Amino acid sequence: MPRTRRRLTPYLLLLPGTAWLVLFFAVPMGYMLVMSLQQGSLSEGYHLTWNWGIYPDIAVKYGNLFLRSVSFALATTVLTLAIGYPMAYTIAFYGGRLKNALLLVVIMPFFVSFVIRTLNWRMVLSDNGLVFGTLKDAGLLDQSFRFLATPASVIFGLTYNFLPFMVLPLFVALEKIDRRMIEAAADLYASRAQAFWRITFQLSLPGVVAGSLLTFIPAVGDFINADIIGARSPDVAMIGNVIQRLFLNSNDFPAAAALGFVLVAGTMLLVGVYTRIVGTDRLTS
Amino acid sequence: MPPQIDVRLDRVTKRFHEVVAVDDLSLEIQRGEFFSMLGPSGCGKTTTLRMIGGFEEPSEGAIYLGETDVTGLPPFKRDVNTVFQNYALFPHLTVFENVAFGLRRRKVATDQIASEVTAMLELVELPGYEARKPSQLSGGQQQRVALARALINHPRVLLLDEPLGALDLKLRKQMQLELKRIQTEVGITFIYVTHDQEEAMTMSDRIAVMRAGRIEQLGNPEELYERPTTPFVAGFLGVSNLLEGEVAGHDGALVSIRLRDGTVLRAPADGVAASGPVRVGVRPEKLRVEAGEAGPSDGLNALAGVVLDASYIGVSTQYVIQTADGHRLTVYAQNLDTAGASEAMAGGQRVHLTWKPQHTFVISGPAEHVAGDPHLPEEGETDV
Secondary structure (H helix, E strand, C coil), X not given: CHHHHHHHHHHHHHHHHHHHHHHHHHXXXXXXXXXXXXXXXXXXXXXXXXXXXXXXXXXXXXHHHHHHHHHHHHHHHHHHHHHHHHHHHHHHHHXXXXXXXXXXXXXXXXXXXXXXXXXXXXXXXXXXXXXXXXXXXXXXCCCCCCCCCCHHHHHHHHHHHXXXXXXXXXXXXXXXXXXXXXXXXXXXXXCHHHHHHHXXXXXXXXXXXXXXXXXXXXXXXCCHHHHHCCCCCCCCCCHHHHHHXXXXXXXXXXXXXXXXXXXXXXXXXXXXXXXXXXXXXHHHC | CCCCEEEEEEEEEEEEXXXXXXXXXXXXXXXXXXXXXXXXXXCCHHHHHHHHHCCCCCXXXXXXXXXXXXXXXXXXXXXXXXXXXXXXXXXXXXXXXXXXXXXXXXXXXXXXXXXXXXXXXXXXXXXXXXXXXXXXXXXXXXXXXXXXXXXXXXXXXXXXXXXXXXXXXXXXXXXXXXXXXXXHHHCCEEEEEECCHHHHHHHCCEEEEEECCEEEEEECHHHHHHCCCCHHHHHHCCCCEEEEXXXXXXXXXXXXXXXXXXCEEEEECCCCCCCCEEEEEECHHHCEEEECCCCCCCCCEEEEEEXXXXXXXXXXXXXXXXXXXXXXXXEEEECCCXXXXXXXXXXXXXXXXXXXXXXXXXXXXXXXXXXXXXXXXXXXXXXX
């Protein structure tokens, strides 16, 4: 009896996680796939007609939106990396006794809800708000200048909101690096820049990979920033906004489900390619 | 022609905030020398090494490599390389790339790098390991890679910071011989930091015994062992028996010292003051222990005592003898003629100790009791 139990223990431990994945990921994904292949309307009901044709249809109709979402998310990832790396580096290498306090500052925004934070940025960045209103009054900006509802504003919001997801894994990776490696590089005739690029950065790659994934995946499906900071402008709408509109306003469930399915499947594909290129072992080693 | 000086430290002091790690240290290390800095942790030996390597800057004083003042130069501009404690190999690079790292930074031609790495891996007896990652190597192999990575640059001086500390005893002994062989083969000056006196004695041409940021005594292994000048050195390099006394008079090459109980011992007179309090020392293996009262001494030093403790340890028997005035002496008696533990002298037995005056050393100055230093190595391990 004890032997059987011991053999079963790993599976029992995996059970809650597996159940969670099946219930909240696999089942909804299957459900979305089935729903995307249905036809009909909300009033008359939807029937499964195996309408695979919807996928080419949405590809034509919303292809540019996918492209925009991916490029916004990519820009966000690059920006959070560019801003987050020096932050994480400074905290890990020079934080000293302030390390924990500085990390707390990084995650401080999480104490306020995502939507409220974004709404506040909208106020701060509004046409006549704190920043641009003041600049306009001072005559430094043209009265017609507008930041909200531009692609830059949406990328700004995404970058702000996802920065901690980049900083934390980078910090963990950088913190782990044995300083003697960097001394050893300097000892072996590497300048500071070479030592950073050849040793520190290479050894922090697990953090770069983890941070990129944690930023890119939620950013590509985000709709809050385009909705609030993007001011619902169609020029900056992301795929998430369309899915939301199709589900809640147009009640075009099959199209919405098809878009959702493509978004999730596409993201998984991109992540798969990315980790294949940089190596999955980077995530663990 | 005077020996060429490779490294010179001129009145170097290093403070970390209020703590003085290295205190007004001056030192000259000769070309091609295997030089060790030996001392307990916190004695300043690693800090001194790091200052030579360029990882720390002296608070005061200057460091010269040859004739060049390198005091303010960063590590990558110094003609020295370091073998780090725990090796600090680059885990994401192969053995080949680890060893080639320095050559690549100095833009050596690719085909030359390949042949030099191959030759260097042969020197450290790791041929064919080029493609491995450091994590796939044993501790001893990693040690060799670290050595190859530093040596391939043919530095003027190689710094080694307790490089064998992480290895087990057997491997350590093997690597000690190996290091000495490699040093002789490449002819580069080695500066070696260790807290293990046996390691330092085995390999070094000269040793600086350090304590509290200063050099306590500098000399070759024999000088340090046979003629320590301070109680710290006497205690750090093996077991020492110290007896308090007064200088009673000089007699040619020898000096007479009167112990508190009136016994007179003789020792080489070199450097001993004409009078005043001193301590007389003798190493445990130099003592001859015999049952009964002392006979005619034939010019030998002699002391009477009682066996307090005897332990048979195979090659020798270790005695603790208490003398008339209360000193306790350790004696290692080689079991030349003894058949076994049964023939060792038992506790309580009255004995006398004899040894040659030449085997006696004198430490000047009154006794300052060096209370148990927690970092001192286990006594007696190495001298049996």
